[in-house]
Every structure is written in C-alpha cells, then in structure tokens.
Amino acid sequence: MxxxxxxxxxxxxxxxxxxxxxxxxxxxxxxxxxxxxxxxxxxxxxxxxxxxxxxxxxxxxxxxxxxxxxxxxxxxxxxxxxxxxxxxxxxxxxxxxxxxxxxxxxxxxxxxxxxxxxxxxxxxxxxxxxxxxxxxxxxxxxxxxxxxxxxxxxxxxxxxxxxxxxxxxxxxxxxxxxxxxxxxxxxxxxxxxxxxxxxxxxxxxxxxxxxxxxxxxxxxxxxxxxxxxxxxxxxxxxxxLPVTSLQLQGIVSTQKVSSGIPALDNMLGGKGFYRGSSILVSGTAGTGKTSLAAFFANATCLRKERCIYFAFEEPPLQIVRNLQSIGVNLNTHIESGLLQIHSARPTLNGLEMHLAAIHKKVKAFKPRTVILDPITNLVTVGTVSEVKSFLIRLIDFLQGENITVLFTALSLNTVVNEQTDEGVSSLVDVWLQVRDIESNGERNRGMYIMKSRGMKHSNQVREFIITDKGLDLVDVYLGQEGVLIGSAREAQLLSETTGAALRTHALTQKDKEIQRKRMVLEAKISSLQEEFDSVQDQLNKVYVEEDLKKEIMEQNRKQLTQLRTSHNSDHGKRK
Amino acid sequence: MVKESKVKKVTKGKKTAKMEEDFWELRLYVAGNTPKSVAAINNLKKYCAEHLVDKYKLEVIDLLVKPQLAAGDQILAIPTLVRKVPVPIRKIIGDLSNEEKVLVGLNIRPVKK
CATH class of the missing domain: 3.40.50.300 (P-loop containing nucleotide triphosphate hydrolases)
Incomplete structure (x- = not known):
C-alpha cells in the first residue's frame, strides 16, 4: 500500500x-x-x-x-x-x-x-x-x-x-x-x-x-x-489523489544526470540536470522535442537506470522506428527491461485517470526517469488550470520519489514571453526552449536554456542539429553579418577555411622570397667581406711596403753614412 | 392473490369443510420480554383462539436466544409476525394491537361473533 x-x-x-x-x-x-x-x-x-x-x-x-x-x-x-x-x-x-x-x-x-x-x-x-x-x-x-x-x-x-x-x-x-x-x-x-x-x-x-x-x-x-x-x-x-501534497518537502539531490547530449550538458554547467528535477522542453512543431526526450531516455537506460516514456501522440513502435533514424536504438532497452513506453490518446480518459495510471505505473516500475510527451495534448481533456493542477500533482509526486521528469510541450506561439505552456514554467526546474529560426530561405533549429534552477548555465543560443548519428548542439556563428546558422554558418565556415588555405599559401610564398633575399644578402655580405679583405690586404701591403721602404731607406742611409765616413778616410789616404 | 381469492370463494360456499383444510403456520419473532413483545404474543394468541381454532401452528421465536434466525425471515422490526403458510409470505410488524389489520394481513376471515 x-x-x-x-x-x-x-x-x-x-x-x-x-x-x-x-x-x-x-x-x-x-x-x-x-x-x-x-x-x-x-x-x-x-x-x-x-x-x-x-x-x-x-x-x-x-x-x-x-x-x-x-x-x-x-x-x-x-x-x-x-x-x-x-x-x-x-x-x-x-x-x-x-x-x-x-x-x-x-x-x-x-x-x-x-x-x-x-x-x-x-x-x-x-x-x-x-x-x-x-x-x-x-x-x-x-x-x-x-x-x-x-x-x-x-x-x-x-x-x-x-x-x-x-x-x-x-x-x-x-x-x-x-x-x-x-x-x-x-x-x-x-x-x-x-x-x-x-x-x-x-x-x-x-x-x-x-x-x-x-x-x-x-x-x-x-x-x-x-x-x-x-x-x-x-x-x-x-x-x-491529493491535489497537492500537504507540504513542499522532497528529497533534494545534488547528483547530476546527463541529458544524453554532451553539448547540452556543457550548457548546463557541464554535467546535465539535477536528479529528481523537472525539465520542460518546449518548442514549436517539428523542432525535435521528442528526439530530445528520447535521447534523455536513452541516456538513462545506458546508465542502467529505468525509464518510463508516456507518449500521448505516437504508439511505441513508431517512436522506436523514428528514433532509429537518428541513431537511437530504444528496442534494446525495451528488451532488457529498462525502458517502458506507454502510449495512450489523451482523450482515452480524464486527466485523473491519466494521473492515476502514471502513478500506478511509476509505483510498479520504479523508474529514475519519467518522460511525458507532450503534455500539451492533455489540454484536449481538461482546461488549462486542470492540466496545471495535474502537472503540479505529478511533479510533486515524482519529486517526492526523486524521479527526474521531462515534459515536452508544444508551443504554438513563437513569442517567447507568451509561452507559458500551461503555466508549468514556474513549476519546472529546467526549461529548454527549442525553436525554429528562419533565415535565408531555410529553417533551422535553435536551442537555448530559458532557466535552470541552481546551476550555472549558458545564455547562448545554440544551433540544434539532428543527424543520422544523433543530436548535437553547435555554436552559432557570430560574424560581421550577425548570427549565422545553418547553411549560412556552413558557408561562412567554408569561406573561412578557404581564406585560411589562401593565407597559408601566401605565407609560404613570402617565406621563400625572404629566404631568397636572405641568400642574396648573404652573398652580398660575403662579397663585401671579400672586398673588405682585399682592401685590408692592400692597406696592409702599403703599410708593409712603407715599413720596408722605411727600413730600406734607413739601411740605405746608414750605408750611405757608413760609406761617407769610409770614403772620407779613403780619400785621405789617397791624398 | 389468485389463490387467496379462490379460497375466499370456496369458504363462502362450504364454510366448515373448507376451513379445516386451510392451515396457518405462523411465526412470531420477539426479543425478550419487552412490553411490545408481550403485547404481541397476547394479542396474537387471542386472535388465533378466536378465529383459527385448531387451524394454526404458532411458533414464538425469541431472537435474544436465537439471533441466527433473524436473517432467515428477513426480520428487521420487533415484534414481527410472519405468515409462512399459506403462501405468499406476509409480515405484520408491531404489537398487533389492531385486530382488523392483523386479520386482513393474515387473510383470515373473522368468525362472526
């Protein structure tokens, strides 16, 4: 009980x-x-x-x-x-x-x-x-x-x-x-x-x-x-089902769990979401909310933790098939018993029945992560305030059990400030917004963190890309022309690499020229040296000659003096 | 009801002969010696002696002694008189102080005084 x-x-x-x-x-x-x-x-x-x-x-x-x-x-x-x-x-x-x-x-x-x-x-x-x-x-x-x-x-x-x-x-x-x-x-x-x-x-x-x-x-x-x-x-x-728990008491965990997308973890201060927190992913149609949710589910299962996925739009097999295309194999998790996908149209029964069904399944399966995709569909069976009360109770219940919960919500409104999403935004701990960014004739996905309680998080808009291999977030290009995304970003990147190649080419050209100049200069230096040497030699020669001349002249003078003295005597003799 | 009316018609014609064939099996449920119970027993005995000479069987059940019997005849109120025979089962609750009501309820044709 x-x-x-x-x-x-x-x-x-x-x-x-x-x-x-x-x-x-x-x-x-x-x-x-x-x-x-x-x-x-x-x-x-x-x-x-x-x-x-x-x-x-x-x-x-x-x-x-x-x-x-x-x-x-x-x-x-x-x-x-x-x-x-x-x-x-x-x-x-x-x-x-x-x-x-x-x-x-x-x-x-x-x-x-x-x-x-x-x-x-x-x-x-x-x-x-x-x-x-x-x-x-x-x-x-x-x-x-x-x-x-x-x-x-x-x-x-x-x-x-x-x-x-x-x-x-x-x-x-x-x-x-x-x-x-x-x-x-x-x-x-x-x-x-x-x-x-x-x-x-x-x-x-x-x-x-x-x-x-x-x-x-x-x-x-x-x-x-x-x-x-x-x-x-x-x-x-x-x-x-108590509408709200009587007290706001719950286990608070400081442990963090990965979102399954390393780049997103980085945006969230490096490690991901707090365990037991509630995460809202909102965005317009086709922005990859389900993919994000599935990645989180996948990451949970890869940690060998259990996860329940409540889908209000797609049957389980469709989810599995669709996610295979972006490189997530949920089937293995289902087979290993780590993942349960429950699909039900919201109109199947009232909100209370849904809540009770979720309660019961969570109690029975004891997952660490619960995903609801999307909560917006529940509005078809209740008013906004009823859905809000439903979510409050659900979040209360899950936080009491220290279960991380991720909701996705479809927002029809692209004006961020008006997207209150059934008013859950004040209830959730982390709010990720995925949105279309339309420019240059193409549509791209951008993602940013609206809020993330209790952690340092990036304020940057990241481009959110879905490939065969999975999801990734890339930095948008901030160039002279403003924020560039999608092809424009690619083009900018390409032109940058071209420029770089050209630059390196030019660089080598210049290097060669310098080398050559140096060689020329060196040659010049050596010839000058030669010249200098020869001039020096010449100068030396002059000195030596001068010295020699001096010496010889001295000798000559001495000889002359000698000769003169001896001649004098000779002369006398002769006389 | 059909049967009862038949009985009535028959009794009109051959009174003494038919009356002997009719038989009343009565049960009176009481709980201890409360004034109501005592009154009911006395009243019933009086009516039977008057109108059903040798044509009835009366069983007085004290539920304080045999509480397990209360459910069988769906006893709620005390005292309750149950006419088991002739069918259908009829119940008369109360101290049976109203003779006319009792006789009508039990479908007993009163013996003219």
Missing part, C-alpha cells in the same frame, strides 16, 4: 482506523474515526458502495479487522459479483470468516404495520453478525432504504438514532452510506445522526469526460484536507 508518511506528520488527535484506500488515509490523517460511524454520501453511481466494500475488504485482508456488510440494496451474490472485477473475493473472505454479508430485504408489499414496534430485529441481526466473527468494521449500505420499506417515520428516526449510538457502544468503526438528496447531503437527513465524519462523493462530467471527486465535509476532532480530491475506481479499487 502507499506510503503513509503524512500519517505520522499529522498528530493523531483521535484514534483512527485506516481505510486502506490509497490516498484517503493521507487526507484524513490516518483514516476514519475509530469506533464511530462515518457517513459516506453521494449521488447514485458515485461509488459509495464500492468505497464501503473496499473499506471492509482492506480491513479484513490488510489490517486483520473483520467486517460486516449489511446491504439494504443488493443481494450478497450480486455484491460479490460486482466487486470480483476489482479483485475482491468476498466468497473466500466469507468462508474464512473475515467478513460477513447480510442482505436486508424489505418489501413493502408483504409488510403490514400495526401498533408499536422497534428495529430490534435489525440490531440483533447486526449484533449477531458482528459477534460471530468479532467484527471491527461495519458497513450499512444504504440504510435509507428502510424509509422506503417502513411507514412510521417517527419510529424509524428514533431507531436510527439508537442504532448509531449502539454502534458506538459496540466500538465498531462503521460506514453508513446515504443517497444525496436535494438541498441536503442525504435524502433522509442522516447527517443529523452521524456527525463525526461526513465524506461526500461526487461525479462530474465536463467536456464529456467524467471525474470523480471526494470531499471531506466534516471530521470532528481531526485535521483533514478540505479540498475536493479526485479519485478513481479501477481494477485495484479506489485511489484518491
């Missing part, structure tokens, strides 16, 4: 008997008042009988409290038959003495009244049934039928009052059902007698789709939810 976490949160001011009806015990803070009668009223077909039978059956099977059903309308066999479809085996329970069904038949035609009487017979029957199995729970369905069978209203009313008092004395928790009357809760004003707890069941049809609603009108001595809570009847009985 569902967690009864709220049960402990609310102080038990009054002993209560859990009904076992999923959701109801949360609203009532633990169940119906123990040992007291409660009134369940509603129109025909609002589910009163089923409600009460479920109370008895759950009591007998789950809480070990035997119960007595005293029916004034249907025969025991009819009753057994009617609830078999809900998986309640009343026959077996009766054999095991866990429950007892007593059909009280009143036929006005065979009854004559004369003089004073009381309803001791009913008391005795009920008392006998209670005592024979030690019942703790009693259902009287619908006791108002007594009014049709008996004439003396004075006696009846007095006896009913006595009956409810007697039930209290017996210490059994009782449910009394009553048909809704005009201007009052029940036709015979039973609410006057049973005043501890009154629950009203309603059944409304709007837009040809019916919604069952439950409201606790009164619960003496106890806190209780006061809203109208939608509930459903399906193969597991009744489930009541």
């Amino acid at each position: 569902p967690s009864k976490s709220n049960k402990t949160a609310l102080k038990a001011s009054l002993p209560k008997t859990p009904t076992g009806i999923s959701g109801l015990d949360e609203i009532t803070g633990g169940g119906l008042p123990k040992g007291r009668p409660s009134l369940i009223c509603g129109e025909a077909g609002s589910g009163k009988t089923l409600f009460s039978i479920e109370f008895i059956v759950r009591g007998a099977t789950e809480f070990g409290e035997p119960g007595v059903i005293m029916t004034f309308e249907e025969k025991a066999e009819e009753l057994e038959m009617n609830v078999t479809s809900l998986g309640f085996d009343l026959k077996k329970l009766q054999k095991e003495s866990k429950i007892r069904i007593d059909h009280v038949h009143i036929d006005r035609t065979e009854i004559e009244e004369t003089g004073e009487y009381d309803l001791d017979g009913l008391f005795i029957r009920l008392g006998y049934a209670i005592d024979s199995i030690g019942a703790k729970r009693v259902v009287l369905d619908t006791i108002e039928n007594l009014f049709a069978g008996l004439n003396n209203l004075g006696i009846l009313r007095a006896e009913l009052r006595r009956l409810f008092g007697w039930l209290k004395e017996k210490g059994v928790t009782a449910i009394i059902t009553g048909e809704k009357g005009e201007g009052s809760l029940t036709r015979q004003g039973l609410e006057e007698y049973v005043s501890d707890c009154v629950i009203l069941l309603d059944h409304r049809v709007a837009n040809k789709i019916s919604t069952r609603l439950l409201r606790i009108i009164k619960y003496r001595g106890s806190l209780h939810g006061t809203n109208e809570y939608p509930f459903l009847i399906d193969e597991d009985g009744i489930s009541v």
